[in-house]
């Protein structure tokens with residue numbers, strides 16, 4: 001929300017500067033220019049104060065005035081879009097683009113503004129086409145590049161996104177570390193797409209490229225392991241990929257634990273203990289370990305793990321659900337119920353524990369791609 005408000009105010013300041021600056025040179029157009037100025041101020045005032053009843057009428061009279069200052073219309077359109085008037089924004093941006101003899105840089109700017117209107121209106125195909133045209137006219141515009149890249153992420157056009165990342169890196173718009181992280185996640189996505197289409201060797205190449213760029217891109221280990229399992233006879237290799245995940249990114253080990261248990265049940269308990277030795281607060285590993293003990297009908301080993309998991313993350317509903325399941329499965333173990341009641345007396349807050357640090361989207365599950373802002377690796381675990 002804050003960036004939108006900031007953007008809005010920056011646009012308004014720009015607009016006012018533009019209007020004030022332009023006024024001196026407009027003396028020859030006398031009353032028409034004065035009327036345009038009055039209407040423009042009225043429009044800004046209405047949008048800012050939230051009194052939106054007359055916005056369409058004011059806008060219509062501004063469009064009729066047909067001022068020479070075409071840049072103002074692009075800014076108007078952008079302000080309208082940010083305030084939720086997307087159909088009006090599209091109309092204003094299109095009207096500017098119909099003017100004759102527009103220079104490429106301006107046309108690229110107006111087109112990229114129109115493309116963003118389309119994106120927010122959910123007209124994604126038109127947004128993609130319009131961004132592409134804008135980019136061809138104005139490839140050096142960093143704001144356009146970022147928004148175009150964001151749209152490519154949204155629609156899953158990772159090949160195009162890769163080429164835009166290269167442009168950004170060359171133009172020093174992205175720093176080296178961010179570039180490597182983003183591109184590694186893109187290769188992981190390309191690998192997933194190839195795997196879905198049954199192109200396993202292409203998928204494997206992409207997952208390996210991802211890890212070569214950034215050894216912390218955890219989904220790529222998991223995907224390589226799944227690929228090895230799907231190929232049938234490469235269980236040992238799958239185990240190696242998972243062990244590399246556990247070693248490189250232990251806080252994401254939970255992503256590979258079910259698969260590890262499936263392919264290597266004999267080593268599972270040892271794995272859990274080694275992870276817990278590194279981090280005693282790793283509540284997800286404790287949940288996995290408790291499930292493993294329950295499977296083996298070892299409730300006395302399982303219950304302490306559940307209680308320790310709850311002590312590490314008392315507000316996670318999932319932990320309590322696991323304990324409830326356990327208590328139902330072992331109804332005769334009254335001492336466990338008593339222990340749980342004592343522990344929960346001190347705490348009882350449930351919430352979605354994961355949050356995107358970029359857009360504050362909340363989720364009850366861990367996600368490596370945010371469904372709201374499409375960022376990668378933006379979720380953190382929040383303790384209340």
Ligand SMILES: [Zn+2]
Nearest residue numbers: 356359370373
């Ligand atoms: Zn997000």
